[in-house]
Amino acid sequence: MNTAIMVLIVMTAIGLVFGLVLGYANKRFAIESNPLIDLVEDELPKGQCGGCGYAGCRAYAEAVVLDKEVSPSLCVPGKAAVAEKVAKLTGKSAEEMEPxxxxxxxxxxxxxxxxxxxxxxxxxxxxxxxxxxxxxxxxxxxxxxxxxxxxxxxxxxxxxxxxxxxxxxxxxxxxxxxxxxxxxxxxxxxxxxxxxxxxxxxxxxxxxxxxxxxxxxxxxxxxxxxxxxxxxxxxxxxxxxxxxxxxxxxxxxxxxxxxxxxxxxxxxxxxxxxxxxxxxxxxx
Structure with missing residues (x-):
């Protein structure tokens, strides 16, 4: 019984230590997210189709916000309506999309x-x-x-x-x-x-x-x-x-x-x- 209690105490202590270390690391090395990325992602249809050439809507939102060369008109499901919204948010010009x-x-x-x-x-x-x-x-x-x-x-x-x-x-x-x-x-x-x-x-x-x-x-x-x-x-x-x-x-x-x-x-x-x-x- 004493052995079981000791094991439980040791495992709890180890868990607390690792939790503190991970919490510190998360705070110390956290990368602040650009709020504009979230705004752009909210305008996307969330189909995760990859038609834009990126691995999902989040990846495209990050690319179109952070890379000035990425077009705001790449969301195929969203068509012109979404392209205009993304262009307005990112300060870019929407291109004509051929259906x-x-x-x-x-x-x-x-x-x-x-x-x-x-x-x-x-x-x-x-x-x-x-x-x-x-x-x-x-x-x-x-x-x-x-x-x-x-x-x-x-x-x-x-x-x-x-x-x-x-x-x-x-x-x-x-x-x-x-x-x-x-x-x-x-x-x-x-x-x-x-x-x-x-x-x-x-x-x-x-x-x-x-x-x-x-x-x-x-x-x-x-x-x-x-x-x-x-x-x-x-x-x-x-x-x-x-x-x-x-x-x-x-x-x-x-x-x-x-x-x-x-x-x-x-x-x-x-x-x-x-x-x-x-x-x-x-x-x-």
Missing amino acids: KVAYVMCNGNLKNATRRYEYQGVKDCSAANLLQGGPKGCSFGCIGFGTCVRNCPFDAMMMGKNGIPLIDTDICIGCGKCASVCPKNVISLIPVGTKVEVQCNSHDKGVKVRKNCTVGCLGCGMCSRNCEHNAIKIEDNLAVVNPEICINECSEEKCLTKCPTGAIKEILLNLNNAQKNKEEVAVK
Whole structure:
């Protein structure tokens, strides 16, 4: 009994000593926080999406207050309204923000794309990508296990039964979180108002693309040759659309009718898949 009491006394004494030391250290080496950082953080939407390029709203608030080079217009969810408030607090000028939405550059679903093997591991795209680049025949295509969907901080994505994620553009604010977690870089951010886009991410040559996916871009250049405004280029075997030219100059999307595989899609129809095909949703 005496031994137990002594142990208790010693442990209490040690705890008090460490508490005093830590308290002194906290007071002695405390760093005063800039109150402006708290004010800026209060104006941010707290989505913690990372769309600003920083690890959360607090990190961005610190950066925009302490670094004169950091723009007050980096909060994508907050848009122009938050940018103006942050600019006013920091004495900076808000820049014009171009609204964007996420776009899935792959249509290689369970019906039209080949599989190299049956994956039995954790249903996570990054995990599957570690095993020979995933089960899909096309090494550039969407793996389809919904890592992007689970990481969307605004519930703007859902997985379709066909194995391709759908984006609800009424909700998507273009924060880029889904794009940052995709191991295949299948998701891009495109300006709102873009008329056509290529729903393919493959840089393989046409013969290999055709073997792996019936709807992939062959890099044949038919779309480019039929675009009167020079808005489409073939880069590394893949058609790339310049959205600025397409939005401002094109009035007739001839590229849609000339693509032999249908890899180029009318963007409004494609992006509204999430609204038009609710019955195809398997997991939200």
